[in-house]
Amino acid sequence: MTWEAVIGLEVHCQLLTKSKIFSGAATAYGAEPNTQADAVTLGFPGVLPVLNGDALRMAIKFGLAIGAKITGRSVFNRKHYFYPDLPKGYQITQFELPIVDGGKLDIELADGVTKSIGITRAHMEEDAGKSLHENFAGVTGIDLNRAGTPLIEIVSEPEIRSAAEAVAYLKKLHQLVVYLGISDGNMQEGSFRCDANVSVRKRGTSEFGTRTETKNVNSFRYVEKAIEYEIERQIGVIEAGGTIHQETRLFNPDTGETRSMRSKENANDYRYFPDPDLLPVVVTLEDIEAIRLSLPELPEAKRNRFMQQYALARYDASVLTAEAALADYYETVVKTSGGDPKICANWVIGDLLGLLNKQNLEIENSPVSAADLAGLIARIADKTISGKIAKEVFEAMFAGEGSADAIIKAKGLVQITDESAIASAIDEIIARNPGQLAEYRAGKDKLFGFFVGQAMKATQGKANPEALNRLLKDKLAG
Numbered sequence: 001m002t003w004e005a006v007i008g009l010e011v012h013c014q015l016l017t018k019s020k021i022f023s024g025a026a027t028a029y030g031a032e033p034n035t036q037a038d039a040v041t042l043g044f045p046g047v048l049p050v051l052n053g054d055a056l057r058m059a060i061k062f063g064l065a066i067g068a069k070i071t072g073r074s075v076f077n078r079k080h081y082f083y084p085d086l087p088k089g090y091q092i093t094q095f096e097l098p099i100v101d102g103g104k105l106d107i108e109l110a111d112g113v114t115k116s117i118g119i120t121r122a123h124m125e126e127d128a129g130k131s132l133h134e135n136f137a138g139v140t141g142i143d144l145n146r147a148g149t150p151l152i153e154i155v156s157e158p159e160i161r162s163a164a165e166a167v168a169y170l171k172k173l174h175q176l177v178v179y180l181g182i183s184d185g186n187m188q189e190g191s192f193r194c195d196a197n198v199s200v201r202k203r204g205t206s207e208f209g210t211r212t213e214t215k216n217v218n219s220f221r222y223v224e225k226a227i228e229y230e231i232e233r234q235i236g237v238i239e240a241g242g243t244i245h246q247e248t249r250l251f252n253p254d255t256g257e258t259r260s261m262r263s264k265e266n267a268n269d270y271r272y273f274p275d276p277d278l279l280p281v282v283v284t285l286e287d288i289e290a291i292r293l294s295l296p297e298l299p300e301a302k303r304n305r306f307m308q309q310y311a312l313a314r315y316d317a318s319v320l321t322a323e324a325a326l327a328d329y330y331e332t333v334v335k336t337s338g339g340d341p342k343i344c345a346n347w348v349i350g351d352l353l354g355l356l357n358k359q360n361l362e363i364e365n366s367p368v369s370a371a372d373l374a375g376l377i378a379r380i381a382d383k384t385i386s387g388k389i390a391k392e393v394f395e396a397m398f399a400g401e402g403s404a405d406a407i408i409k410a411k412g413l414v415q416i417t418d419e420s421a422i423a424s425a426i427d428e429i430i431a432r433n434p435g436q437l438a439e440y441r442a443g444k445d446k447l448f449g450f451f452v453g454q455a456m457k458a459t460q461g462k463a464n465p466e467a468l469n470r471l472l473k474d475k476l477a478g
Contacts, residue, residue, distance in 0.1 A: 004200065005200055009169065013153075014149055015058045016058070020149055021052045022049030022051065033132075037148075043089075062177065064291065066119055066176075067104060068122070069102050074099045075096065075280050077273060078090040079091045079093045083128070087147065092126050092278070093123060095123075109164070117157065117160060120157055124152055128146070129146055129147035130146050146190070166223060176298070176299065193216050198211060209244060210243075211246060212244065212248070217251050222253050226251040247260050247261070306330075312341065312342065336374035347373060351391070372397060372403055379405070389462065425455055429451060430451075430475060
């Protein structure tokens with residue numbers, strides 16, 4: 001408790017455009033190496049970059065969603081460094097005048113406390129290529145398909161104090177960019193990756209310690225492990241009388257450790273200057289307002305609306321609004337079925353998500369459509385089937401056996417609501433079990449479950465539970 005961590009995150013978020021940020025080359029993932037590297041990407045003499053308008057609009061959309069200032073006149077710069085996967089010898093980025101200035105993101109911690117994390121800036125830039133080391137003996141392969149892919153780099157203020165807070169921030173940020181439709185957020189493909197800047201200081205002091213930057217961590221779990229390791233490592237070095245050096249480090253997921261990569265560069269090492277091939281980007285107030293009108297309902301607003309409109313608990317509303325596609329699915333179920341919103345939530349969260357997780361399927365690939373689930377819930381509401389039978393029908397629907405109505409008809413699962421038929425079955429069961437009847441009437445109330453089970457067995461589980469319980473209580477009471 002003597003030490004305090006100071007953490008700032010830089011997130012590289014790939015924008016969901018069909019072409020690159022300064023050329024018409026495709027950005028599709030998984031193409032054969034170097035098949036999407038055009039003359040602009042390769043930096044051939046005489047070629048000129050042209051800004052992708054969709055990338056600009058997506059960056060502005062992000063800025064509006066975090067309450068940032070949109071810079072009316074932003075500038076692209078050249079950031080110089082030499083690496084095999086950067087064919088021009090510089091990266092086009094934004095330095096002094098980024099498109100997004102300021103903003104914040106509210107995160108919810110494990111104890112329920114909400115903490116606001118400031119965002120310093122978000123700027124547009126092009127991605128570099130990729131160095132490949134596997135399947136190459138003694139040499140490095142270079143794939144430039146990713147070079148020129150549009151990114152926004154989102155830089156937080158150093159206001160994060162633990163690995164858990166860092167993960168909460170990243171998850172909230174990830175949810176936001178996917179909700180906005182500006183990124184697919186696929187961390188395995190590198191669409192959302194993080195650089196973690198970590199330092200430690202004595203608790204209660206205001207001066208920052210020397211920071212290290214752990215580069216390109218592409219999973220929430222690895223970010224958490226990398227930060228935890230780096231905090232412990234730095235404390236250990238300082239307490240042993242050593243000194244922390246400003247450097248770039250890499251995280252090894254196999255060992256859970258970070259290792260030194262190179263000394264950390266400063267801004268002047270990159271020789272930033274405005275790119276002479278690109279004009280300043282001028283955005284009018286009319287442009288900004290038009291983009292603001294295109295913003296979707298954001299996660300927090302949607303969660304709060306679900307709680308109010310559908311009377312859902314905060315937990316249920318949070319689960320259902322975690323993804324925009326899941327929220328849309330749920331609302332379709334509620335509106336189409338006409339069922340109780342809480343019952344609909346139970347089916348989506350419990351039954352549907354349970355089976356999807358078992359099959360490792362996303363909601364977009366659900367074998368049961370929202371309309372089909374609504375049809376099943378409607379059959380429960382009109383007492384065609386009981387809740388218990390509905391479970392059986394749902395599993396058959398998930399297995400691809402058809403709609404609820406088709407399965408109910410094919411399997412003869414229509415609920416028995418004829419009370420005379422249910423009463424007749426109860427009479428037969430009571431007649432066959434005089435001993436249990438006597439014990440029940442003598443005060444052994446637990447035997448009620450025995451009679452319910454027998455009645456359900458006699459009716460093949462089709463008796464209406466409400467009618468069955470009411471008639472059974474009357475008859476057992478004599």
